[in-house]
Structures are given as C-alpha cells and as structure tokens.
Amino acid sequence: MTCELLSGTTLADFLVWPTTCSYWFWLIILLPIMLLLAWRVFKAEEKRVGEGDFISAIAVSSLAFSILGIFGTLVKSTDGIPMIQTDILLIFFAIAIPFNLIWIFKSLRA
Amino acid sequence: MSQFRGIVGNFIIAAVLVLSLFSFAIVVQEENNAADPLKNNEVFNDSFNKLIESVEISSAEAEDKYDVFNEEDPKAGFGSIVLFGIVSVGKTFSGIVFGTFIAVIRLPLVVLGIPATIYSQILTLLIISVIVSVWLLYKLGG
Numbered sequence: 001m002t003c004e005l006l007s008g009t010t011l012a013d014f015l016v017w018p019t020t021c022s023y024w025f026w027l028i029i030l031l032p033i034m035l036l037l038a039w040r041v042f043k044a045e046e047k048r049v050g051e052g053d054f055i056s057a058i059a060v061s062s063l064a065f066s067i068l069g070i071f072g073t074l075v076k077s078t079d080g081i082p083m084i085q086t087d088i089l090l091i092f093f094a095i096a097i098p099f100n101l102i103w104i105f106k107s108l109r110a
Numbered sequence: 111m112s113q114f115r116g117i118v119g120n121f122i123i124a125a126v127l128v129l130s131l132f133s134f135a136i137v138v139q140e141e142n143n144a145a146d147p148l149k150n151n152e153v154f155n156d157s158f159n160k161l162i163e164s165v166e167i168s169s170a171e172a173e174d175k176y177d178v179f180n181e182e183d184p185k186a187g188f189g190s191i192v193l194f195g196i197v198s199v200g201k202t203f204s205g206i207v208f209g210t211f212i213a214v215i216r217l218p219l220v221v222l223g224i225p226a227t228i229y230s231q232i233l234t235l236l237i238i239s240v241i242v243s244v245w246l247l248y249k250l251g252g
Contacts (some may be wrong), residue, residue, distance in 0.1 A: 094221035
C-alpha cells in the first residue's frame with residue numbers, strides 16, 4: 001500500500017489524504033463509529049424505557065451517518081478528490097434503507 | 111400481518127423517507143458543487159427515478175380510486191352494504207405496495223449484493239401479507 005504525499009496544507013487535504021492510501025478508509029473508520037453510536041442509543045433507550053430496540057438504534061444511526069456522508073462528499077482536496085466517495089455513501093444508504101424499513105414495519109406489528 | 115391500511119401507509123412513509131434522503135443528497139451536492147455528484151451514479155439514478163415514478167403513480171391512483179368510491183351506489187347485501195369499489199381499491203393499492211417495495215429495495219440489493227433468494231423470501235412474505243390483508247379488507251371493509 002503506497003500513500004501519496006499531502007498535496008496541500010488545508011484541512012480538506014488532510015481529510016482526503018487517507019483515501020489515497022486506502023479507498024475504503026472512511027468506510028472502515030465510520031462504520032464502527034456508527035455501530036458504536038447505535039449501541040449507545042440502544043443502551044440509553046434501555047435505561048430510559050426499560051427495554052431497547054437495536055434495529056431502531058441502527059436505523060437512526062445509519063440515517064445520521066448517511067447525512068454525515070453527504071456532507072463528507074462536499075469536502076474535496078485541492079486536486080478535486082472528495083473525502084467520501086460515491087460508493088461509500090451508497091453503502092451507507094444501502095445499510096440505512098433496510099433497517100429503516102424494518103423499523104417502520106415493526107411499528108405495524110406492535 | 112393483516113392491516114391493509116397499515117401496510118400501504120407504512121410503504122408510503124418508507125418511500126417518502128428514502129425519497130427525501132435521496133433528494134437531500136442531490137440538492138446539497140448540487141448547491142455545493144460536489145466533486146463526484148450522486149446523480150451521476152447509475153444505480154442511484156435508477157433507484158431514484160423508479161421511486162419518483164412509484165410515488166407519482168400512487169398519488170394518481172389514490173385520486174382515481176377516491177372518485178370510483180365517490181361514484182359508487184351502495185347496495186344492501188346479506189346483513190351488510192356491498193361496495194364493489196373496495197375490490198378495485200384493494201387491487202390497485204396492493205400493486206402500489208409491490209411497486210414501492212421493488213423501488214426502495216433496489217439500491218440495497220445492488221450495492222450490498224444481497225442474494226436473490228433472500229429477496230424472494232421477503233417478497234413471498236409480503237405477497238402473503240398483502241393477500242391476507244386484502245381479503246380481510248373485502249370481508250370486513252378495512
């Protein structure tokens with residue numbers, strides 16, 4: 001794995017730089033954070049209500065990370081490379097959609 | 111499992127949720143000159159267009175069926191009132207449910223590479239739920 005040298009000195013350049021080493025860098029970083037957030041939401045709900053719903057926790061956190069990902073695509077280096085690539089954003093969408101569907105339909109059964 | 115109104119309502123909520131997420135992405139990227147806009151992606155574009163089509167069809171069909179229901183002349187049946195318009199409503203809205211499901215689930219299927227067998231199983235479950243709920247709609251009137 002070879003990484004290119006930093007092309008600029010801005011914060012955007014610094015944020016984009018890891019993707020020159022690994023295309024999936026931000027996915028590898030953001031996915032565990034998303035799961036961690038879901039776990040925190042689940043635990044908070046469990047403490048507040050008495051029982052938690054992990055599906056709804058994942059649905060909410062994946063939706064939040066999808067929106068975060070949209071903003072990530074706006075950050076670009078001086079070379080014009082986006083911080084979060086379209087494929088990675090689509091993966092976040094693809095995770096968010098089924099979990100949100102399950103969450104919506106769980107309310108029907110309740 | 112058998113609430114027809116619930117199934118259709120939830121599918122419309124799901125379609126609006128996904129559509130608003132997609133629209134938000136497109137608008138934000140367009141307004142801020144994103145380097146690689148999502149609307150250039152083939153899979154995304156296809157899913158987005160199918161979803162818009164599905165939502166437009168559902169609103170048009172809902173208006174049509176409302177007119178059919180309004181023009182219906184109720185007939186007294188055995189201990190109940192017979193409305194034939196409800197059959198057409200059931201058929202149309204079950205079509206909308208499948209159209210929306212296919213449009214919403216398309217992106218996760220392609221991107222995550224979910225096997226076709228899992229998709230078929232979910233579709234089977236959905237078909238059974240819709241059949242039962244439409245039958246109850248005819249029988250009990252909703």
